[in-house]
Amino acid sequence: MATSNHSSVTDFILEGLTKCPDLQLPLFLLFLGIYVVTVVGNLGMILLIAISSQLHSPMYYFLSQLSFIDLSYSSVITPKMLVNFVSERNIISFPECMTQLYFFLFFFVIAEGYLLTAMAYDRYVAICSPLLYNVVMSHRVCSIMMAVVYSLGLFGATVHTSRISLLSFCGSHTVSHYFCDILPLLTLPCSSTHVNEILLFIIGGVNTLAPTLAILISYAFILASILHIRSTEGRSKAFGTCIHLMAVGIFFESITFMYFKPPSSNTTDQEKVSSVFYTTVILLNPLIYSLRNKDVKSALRRVVVGRQSS
Template sequence: MAAGNHCTVTEFFLVGLSEKPELQLPLFLFFTGIYLITVAGNLGMITLIGLSSHLHTPMYFFLSSLSFIDFCQSTVVTPKMLVSFLTKENIISYTGCMAQLYFVITFGVAECYTLAAMAYDRYVAICNPLLYNVTMSYQIYSSLISVVYIYAVFCASVNTGFMFRTQFCKLDVINHYFCDLLPLLKIASSNTYISEILILFFAALNSFVPVLTIITSYISIIATILCIHSREGKFKAFSTCSSHISAVAIFYGSGAFTYLQPSSLNSKGQAKVSSVFYTTVVPMLNPLIYSLRNKDVSIALKKILERKKFM
């Protein structure tokens, strides 16, 4: 019997991303490729930053943290999704479902605020370069990322805790490819009003605060860039901003589209497609957007490869 339940639901059946038999193998191969790129890109970035002493700066500290979050988020969701493409009945235990939900929320919230911290770091670097070493000291940026993880765990604990109080008696089929809040609420047999209010509250809070931080930071950044006389300097700065904003728009857009609406209006296809972006596509793209186009990272990678050649 599941904890917090008066019913006998001990496992759930995940419908998966698609129920069409002819799409199962192509989707399996496609998402396997995405997952391998995600793992290689994010773990490679963490390793590269760790081995390269000149990358031991606040900006790359945040990049390393973001890579860790993306790797974990993808690993929590993607392997189970790949199983659904190969099996007729993709079963997950009640405890496993709640654990997956807990970590999905934790890493999702952590990514929201890490992106905001990165925007703030760029704001300080561009708008107040003389005070950068003081404002973004080791104590400050390590404290920032610590608060991000602590708050993410708090959000996950509250939402998952209320989900444990929800009863599942009649239906045990989750029309999704992983255990997410809204699909679980749709099959609940008890009153879910408080849980839905909590979801809307945390979704609004975790969108508004980071987005406001990002927008405020970039308004100041753009104003500073416009005062730069060098065309090359302006182009380089704007290029960096556009890459960051693109990733932010994809992540926040897909997340808000999924969570910032009542569950009754969230259609099956919309939820799955938007979830794919922030659980699988964004974790793959982030190493490319933030790192592989960065000259410092390219130089660090070349140095490590040259070092191996002479060993």
């Protein structure tokens, strides 16, 4: 980071989710409950998949990675937000702000999108080429796919965060948000943000368009295969995997709404409402995927019964 460019900045003031004092405690309790459910649910999913041999398959490997990503970026944002609900001034230091931004971009904005793409490809192979599934989706292939997912997240987050850290913040230090997101930060510098906006458009466009097209193509083939399945049970099982498509649609719709417009066109209320949605509701994705999954329910039942009998 270029210290000389931001030497006048030691901290930022987060505007918070609301300025109404009467809502601080109810919102604190609400988001504390959501965070506890998120941590317990996602951590429980990771442990269940790790200890249950019947869940040692590519689909559940990716699901455990999704739980890890959701748990990680939730822990980057929510604890600071909870502290801000009960503190008089919502202050975050410059290094803390850049760290929060970095891991938010790394885990959520980029890595999760490509992970959802990998999960869509996994379902495509399972439904369209079931006889080749174990060969195509080998442990080595899955590991390489996850390495690519995290590498792309690392690259995008590093580019954006390093560019923002080079800006000169000599004006207002109040971030019109409850965490350090890229668009609210781009409204604060007194130096030009033109390069940052171009990078946001190019990198964000690629990281949204490429996964979206890959997922749509995968599910087009899946739908075509489903239509050739004659048994009602077979169709029901195949269509059950399409719940993934609903979560994907919610994810990319939120990303598109948030980041594909100039910072000057954002309104604080719209941005906060959208952010609350994609930083809380989407965190429950792994749980949603598992609600109708018989293998997960069976594995959980075995773990519970095993502990009771012991």
